[in-house]
Amino acid sequence: MIPFDFTYSVPESVEEAVSSWFSSEQRGENPVYYSGGTEIITLCREQKIEPHAVIDIKHIPECLKINETEDYYYGAALTLNTITEKTSLSLFSAVLSRIADNTIRNKLTLGGNIMGRLPYREAVLPLLLFDAHAVIAGKEGIRSQPLSVVFDKRLLLGKGELLLGITFPAKTDAAHWVFTRKEKNGRIDYPILSVCFIKENDSIKMAVSGAFAYPLRNPEAENILNRQTLSPLQRAEKVTDYFADYYKTDFRSSAAYRKHLLKGAITEALEKLED
C-alpha cells in the first residue's frame, strides 16, 4: 500500500499540466508527472519517493497521439503494447515487446520507460538510431530537440518539464536491423545486454543498453563497426575493447560476461547485416 496521501489531478492540456506542476511545487508537494505508474506506484509503496501531487498526463492529446504518415510521432503516454500493435517499424516493436512482461506493457508507457529511474531505458535504443527528437513542454512552451543533444545517459529535462512525445522524419522501415537482448537467466528480466543495430545507406549504427550503466550510442564505436577491411570478429573485438571501462558489474552479471555477450552480438549482427 501507499502510506501517504497525495492529490491526483488529470489535466487535459499541456499548459494545465505544467502550471499544475509549478503550483504544486510551490506548495512543497514534490509533484510528479504520471503516466503508466508501474514505477511510481512501486517506489511509493516502498516509500522511496513521496510525491504529494500526482499529475496524470494520460488525458493530454499530445501525449496520446500516434502518427506514422508524415513526421512520425509517438506520444509519451502511449503504452508499450499500444505502440507495438500500431507501429509499422518492426525494430521499434521488437524492442518494446521485450521490455518487462505483457501485463506490465499494458500499463508501461513510452515516456515512462525513457523517464523512469531504471537505467535500461531500452525504448530509447531504436530512437537513438532513428535520430529522433524529444518533444518537451515547459514553462517557456514546447521545444523539439534531437536526442543526440538532449539525451545523455538520461533525458535532460529542466525543472517542471514534461516529455510529450518522440518524433522523427518519416522512415520507410529500415528492414535491415538486428536486435539482441540477453538476460541473467530467463527472458522476463532486466537486460544484461540490449543492443540494436540498423544498416542505413551502407552504414551500420549501434545503440547499447544493459551492458553499461546507461543507454549509449557512440560515434567512435560506429566508426570501428564500419571499417569493412576488418572481419566482423575483429571489429567486434575492437569495439568491445574500446568500451573497456563502460561495462557494468552487478549481481546480474560480471563486466567480463557482458563484454563477451556484446562481442558475440556485434559479430553476429555484422555478419547478418553485411550478408
Add this chain to the structure above:
Amino acid sequence: MDEYKAVGKNTERVEGQDKVNGKIRYTDDLPLPGMLYTAFVRSSHAHAKILSIDHREAEKIEGVTGVFTGEDFPYLIGLYLGDKPPLAREKVRYFGEPVAVVVAHTEAAARYAAKLINVTYEPLKVLASPEEALKPDAPLIHENLSAYNHIDAILPEPGTNIGNRTRIRKGDIQAGFKAADVIIEESFSFPPGDHVFMEDRIAIAEILSDGQVVIRSSTQSPFGVQNLMSSFFQIPQRKITVITPPVGGGFGGKAGIQLEPLAFLLSREMGGRPVRIALTREEDLVSAPGAAGLHARVKLGAKKTGEFTAAEILFLFDSGGYADYAVNVSRAAAFASSGPYKLDNLQTDSLSVYTNHPFATAYRGFGHIELSFAVERAVDILSEKLGIDPVTIRLKNSIQAGETTPTQNVLDNSTGNLKECIHTVAQRLNWNNGSLRKISSTVVRAKGIACFWKAPAIPTNTQAGAIITFNNDGSVNLATGAVEIGQGILTGLAQIAAESFGMDPEMVHVVRDVITDRSPNDWTTAASRTLFMAGRAVLNAAEDAIQQIKSIASAVLACPPEDLEVADGKVFLRDEKDTMLPLSSMVNGYTYPNGTAIGGPIIGRGKYIARHLTHVDPLTGKGRPALEWTLGAEGVEVEVDLKDGSFKVLQASCAMDVGNVINPDLARGQVVGAMAMGIGYSTTEAFEFDTSQKVLNGTLRDFKILRYGEHPVYTVDFIRTPQKDGPYNARGLGEQGIIGMPGALASAFSRAVGKQLTKMPFTPEYLWKQGAAV
C-alpha cells in the same frame, strides 16, 4: 485399481472451485473489528550493534498507538533452540531483521510512522559463509548459546557458531576406503534462497476478556503454535486457540512458529485488541526465514566394478542468523546422508552453522534436496573416474529391502523399488541413445540423472487424529488437524473416508479450517506425512463409526453385527442385501415405527501415532528416526548454447515409488510442482549478497522464480510397491519430486559444458565460464 470406489480416482480438488473463483477465505480475508495494524523497521546491516533507536517522530503520527523495540520484549523464542528475540535486542544478526514495530489504527499510519524511526548501528564483522563462521577467530553470532534452551535432539556447541551437529558413524570407513579402488573427494555449495509461496506470512492475535488468546495464522502447525506459545509465555494450553484457514502455500516455511509470538505480545500491549502482522512480499523474502544454503564435502570410495565401499561426508548448513528449523534440517540430512545407496561404511558430520545471512527454516525436501545435490554430484564424479555409466553405477548401488540406512535401520519389505524407478527414467530419457549430442557448432543437448529418497523427519511421537460425524442424509463430516496448504490433503482424505464407507467422495464434507479447540490434535502439516498419518487416522475413525453403525443396525435388523456391511449409503446383511437400513435413517439415532429411538449421533474417533520410532544415539546416529522411505529417480535433458551458456530445460522426468496413488491428478500435480520448484531452486532462486552480506535481490523483480514459458515437458511415473502400513498402501510424495532435480540438472549441465560443476545456481554466465575453462 478397480477394486476401489474412491481411491485411485481423479476426484476434483474439493476447494478448487472456490480457489479459482476467489471465494476461499485465507487468514487476511476476514478483518476483525477494532483490528490494529503493524509496520516494521528492518535492519540495514547484516551484523551490527544497535546503538540507539529514536522513535519520537513516529509516535507523533496520527493513528499510531504504540512503538516497540527489542527492549520491550525480553523473551527468547525458538522452535528447537530458543535463540531469537521477537524484535532484535542489542544487536542485529542479518540484513532485514526486525528492530522496531509500529502499531496503529491503519496500515498507512503504521508504515508512514515506521519510516520516521531512526536507528543507529555500529557494524560488526560479518560472517558470509559457514566456513568463515567456523574459523577459530570468527566472532560469535550468539555469545550466549550455552544459556539457550533447546530440545535434547539438538546438539549446539557453545563457544562456536554451531547450532547443531549430528553424527553418523556406521561401519568402518577406514577399512572401506582401504578396500576402494578409486576415491574421489570434492566440495559443493549453494547460497540460501526462499520458498516464495503465494500467500505471504500473516498472524492476527487478540486476547478476549476472559484471557483467551485467539491467534489466526497462516501456519502449517496450528497445534505447534499453541504448544510453543503456551511454553514461551506460560499461558495455560486451554487459554490459547489457534485458527488456521486454508494456507496459500507453505513448503515448510510456515511450519514451526513465526509471527504469532510478536502478534500476541503486541495485542497484550494494546489491551487485547486484535493486532495484525502481515508481511509484504519483500519482507517475507528477506526478513522472514527461507531455505538454507549448503557447503558440503564428500569423499566417496568404490571398487573398480562400481560398488561403493565408504563415504565420508561433511555438511555445513548455512542457517543464517538464527537456528529455527535449520538445526533439524541438518539433523535430517545426516540421517539420509548416503542418498538411496547401499553404504556400509559411512561417516557423516552434519552441522547447522550460524552466519549473517537471512535465517533458514524448513524448505521442501527438508535437508534432502541439499544433501542430494552433494551426494549425486559425488556419484557422477566417481562414475566418470571409473568410466561407468551414471545410470549403471546408480543401479549397482541402489538400496533395497534388507539393507541398512545411515542410522543402521534395516529397510523392511515395504521398501520401494529404486531400480525400477531408475530404469523408468532412463527409458523416458532414451538414455541408451546417448547422453550428449551436438545440435550445431555451439549447441549441445545433454541428459542427467539423479536418485533421491526421503522419510519424514519427525518427532518419535508424531500423531494425527480424525473425527467423523454424520448429517441426517447419511453424508459424512470429516475433521482432522491437517492444514490444506495447496497439497490437496482435503481431497485425499475425503477419498480415503469415502472408500472406507463405500460411498462417493461427494458425500464427504471435509472441514477446511483447523481450530485447535475443536479439531483433533495433529503434529504439523509437514514432512510429507500428512496423507499417511491423517489418512490412517481417518481409516481408524471410519472403522470406529462403522462399528457403531453395525451395532445399532444389528438391533434393528435383528442380526449379529459381524454379518453387516456398510456401502452405498446403507448398512445391509452381507448375504441378504435387501435386509438393510439407509444410513440416513440411523446415523443420528434410529427411530422405530412406534416412536421409540435408539442410538444417537454416531461419532467416529480415529487416531494414529508413528510406529516404532526411536531417539538416535548422539555419537553414532544409531536409531530409528524414519517412518517410511519414498524412493525415486529423476532425469532431465537440457540444451545449452556453449557460446554464452544460455540454456533450456527440455524434459524433466520423475519415477517415484509411492506405494499406491490416492488421486492421480493431484499426485502428478504435486510431483510436477516439485520438479518445477527444483528447476527454479537450481537455476535462479538464490540470494545474491554484497560484501557486507546485504541481500541484493530481495524483490520478485530481482529474485526470479520459474515462469510458464520456461517449463520443460514433464513426465511422471508412479511405481507401486505397497506401503503395507500406509492408507490403501500409499506413502508420502509431497516433497520428494524436488529432491533429485539439482543433481539431475547438475549432471546434465556438467555433461554439456564438459566439466563437473560444483556450485549452484546454474546461470548461463556460470555455465559459460565453466565451459570456457575446459
